[in-house]
Amino acid sequence: MKKDFYPFMLEREMSIWEYQVKYNLSESGVQPMTIEGLAEGDPHFIESLLATSLGYPQTNGSLELRDQIADLYRGATRDNVVVTTGAAQANFTSILTLMDPGDEIVVMLPNYMQIYGLARNYRLSVKTFSLKEELGWGVDIDELNRVVGKKTVLIAICNPNNPTGHIMAVEEREAVITAADKVGAWILADEVYAGSEHHTDEVTPSFWGDYEKVLAIGSLSKAYALPGLRVGWVMAPEETANEIWARQDYVTISTTMLGNKLAAYALSTEVRDKLIARTRSYIRRGYGNFERWCRQHDDLVSLTPPDAAAIAFVRYHREANSSEIVRRLINEQDTYVVPGDHFGMDHYLRISYGLSEDYVNEGLRRIKEILSST
Ligand SMILES: Cc1ncc(COP(=O)(O)O)c(C=O)c1O
CATH class of the missing domain: 3.40.640.10 (Type I PLP-dependent aspartate aminotransferase-like (Major domain))
Structure with missing residues (x-):
């Protein structure tokens, strides 16, 4: 076995924690679609799916x-x-x-x-x-x-x-x-x-x-x-x-x-437009909420606004290492975000806001608890 294999830490850690913590704000996409949602109003599609060889x-x-x-x-x-x-x-x-x-x-x-x-x-x-x-x-x-x-x-x-x-x-x-x-x-x-x-x-x-x-x-x-x-x-x-x-x-x-x-x-064409509109609505609503949180806690974090996606790369104003902060977040607050370390940039956290608002808000509250006590 090669000894100097460079592991893909971002994917490996996300995969370990995303189903183990209560608040997973590491996801870079929005709330995934169900098959039912995809085929909404089109029973023929479900039938054709069932008949697929x-x-x-x-x-x-x-x-x-x-x-x-x-x-x-x-x-x-x-x-x-x-x-x-x-x-x-x-x-x-x-x-x-x-x-x-x-x-x-x-x-x-x-x-x-x-x-x-x-x-x-x-x-x-x-x-x-x-x-x-x-x-x-x-x-x-x-x-x-x-x-x-x-x-x-x-x-x-x-x-x-x-x-x-x-x-x-x-x-x-x-x-x-x-x-x-x-x-x-x-x-x-x-x-x-x-x-x-x-x-x-x-x-x-x-x-x-x-x-x-x-x-x-x-x-x-x-x-x-x-x-x-x-x-x-x-x-x-x-x-x-x-x-x-x-x-x-x-x-x-x-x-x-x-x-x-x-x-x-x-x-x-029709389904594609529907899916993109849904994603944008999650992102735009979620971002407004997330930006407010960043403004309210500008002693803890600063945000350079993203132009796209359901994630932001947020700088936090604490000395502690980003992986240590995330370790505490998991252990003490049952919450996961991606540490900047995984992008080779300490003192950042990648935080997702494309999920339901209550869920994101509770995750953010827990992040605040950790940052405030660091
Ligand atoms: C920039 C980028 N490329 C590729 C991927 C992998 O995407 P997929 O799910 O299509 O394999 C990701 C997943 O997060 C990503 O962020």
Whole structure:
């Protein structure tokens, strides 16, 4: 067994605690949908679900589903789409396809730490550039330009960003594309939070179509509130999509037949609009409530407002280490949030507000208890 394996602490700890604590404010999506809610007012869909034959679907995703996903992206066809077991597998298989050990990857930080950890375990040479709180969680473009160089094979970004909720401005997007173009690097854009915007009903535009060497990663887990379906996808130039599919043959073969069927239903125009509207209403209502709490407790925390997603990356005004604070939160208050440590940034907590208001408020009250007594 390799001794220096770099574990994915964020996912592992969330998985341990999310069903053990009473108040779990670690979730980055909103209250998940039920199948009943998804099919509301459409008994025929439930009937067709019950009649589904549980064979293997086409292994890169059903034609119907790939057509619907392609419709979300400018100029794409089903041949650009590989349906994966969540965005998690899309990220994993994409990196394995495009990179060899020793290759250089440039990763945005903070970030969902999957690609960062995967890159270390896969012996890639990892460089980073930052989103800075003093820039409203904007990209430090000078740093980006300093770290991207001739050896860079791929730049990994997350937009809208987990954990900060930042949506990149036009200048930031252009800076990433220009930096990649200069050295012929790929851009892997993890866009799973597109559709969960706070201030606009316009879905955050994809990097797809703005530059040739883009892999755009999407998912039904966040904006569509269907994480348990485990359906995500990667958009890639056709030849690359085929290469990614070839790796998938070895890992999972395919996603599930039920997943493909439910995902295609979720992405049909009417249902899709309903799901996104539901997510936005959870997020917008929840954020107002959460922001009030932050203002009331500005001696304990400060908040740089997120633009999207059901999470905020909150700085707390205490010396104690974030993992220690979370440990106390679990032990003394039966509550869990993600410590900044898991993003390589101590003195922050990632807190979720996309769940029901009473539940969030009780969780926040418990966080206040711990911070006040620290
Ligand atoms: C940025 C980002 N990418 C990918 C994932 C994994 O998503 P999925 O449930 O589609 O595998 C997450 C989950 O939190 C995420 O935050």
